[in-house]
Every structure is written in structure tokens, then in C-alpha cells.
Amino acid sequence: QVQLVESGGGLVRPGGSLRLSCAASGSIFSIDPMGWYRQAPGKQREVVARIRGGDSTDYADSVKGRFTISRDNAKNTVYLQMNSLKQEDTAVYYCNVYLYRYGMDYWGKGTPVTVSS
Numbered sequence: 001q002v003q004l005v006e007s008g009g010g011l012v013r014p015g016g017s018l019r020l021s022c023a024a025s026g027s028i029f030s031i032d033p034m035g036w037y038r039q040a041p042g043k044q045r046e047v048v049a050r051i052r053g054g055d056s057t058d059y060a061d062s063v064k065g066r067f068t069i070s071r072d073n074a075k076n077t078v079y080l081q082m083n084s085l086k087q088e089d090t091a092v093y094y095c096n097v098y099l100y101r102y103g104m105d106y107w108g109k110g111t112p113v114t115v116s117s
Helices: none
Strands: 003-007 009-014 020-026 034-039 046-050 056-057 067-072 075-084 091-099 103-106 111-115
Touching: 003 091, 003 103, 020 034, 020 091, 020 103, 020 111, 034 067, 034 075, 046 067, 046 075, 075 091
Parallel strands: 009 111
Antiparallel strands: 003 020, 020 075, 034 046, 034 091, 046 056, 067 075, 091 103, 091 111
């Protein structure tokens, strides 16, 4: 089994930056896609960014050019660098990994990000 623990969330002013980290316990292979999702109050969870084997990435249109996802396979860690933050980025951010060998998604408990002046 795999456990995911997110960190790095907090309160930041509009235009500021945060870097989220998600550390995974257990074995994750480089082919297993990882991603960041977010859920704002009263809204459904949505994908923010994903990174797949070969480090191909994709982003939600709302964060393109501002957010960057990366991973360190040796550390079983995925990151989300968030720049030029906006109030609408306020949400709880969740880390996700899909393990091909089990055919299952795993989720962290989330880290809150609040963008406010």
C-alpha cells in the first residue's frame, strides 16, 4: 500500500508563490502517474496538474504558465510550484498517484492553500 502526505500549504497574498510537496511511502514506479487536484468550498474536486512516465505533464487551463509540476522518483515525491497566485486558487490541494500494479488511485489528506490580501 501507499500513503501520501502533502505539505507546503498556507496563507499567501495574491501574486505570491507556494511550493507544495507530496511524499509517498511505499513503492512508486516512474511509470505511475502522479498529480495534484484541488477542491474549493462548494465546488467539485478538479485536476490541477499531472505528470506521467517520461515526465510528460498536463495542466488545467486556469493554471497554465503559473504552476509547474515535477517529481523526484528517488525520493518518491511530487511537487507543485505555484506562482502568481490568485484568490481563485484558494482550495484544499490533494496529491494523487495511480498505481498500475494495483489498478488503483491513492490520495493524500490534502493541504489547504488560501490566497488573500
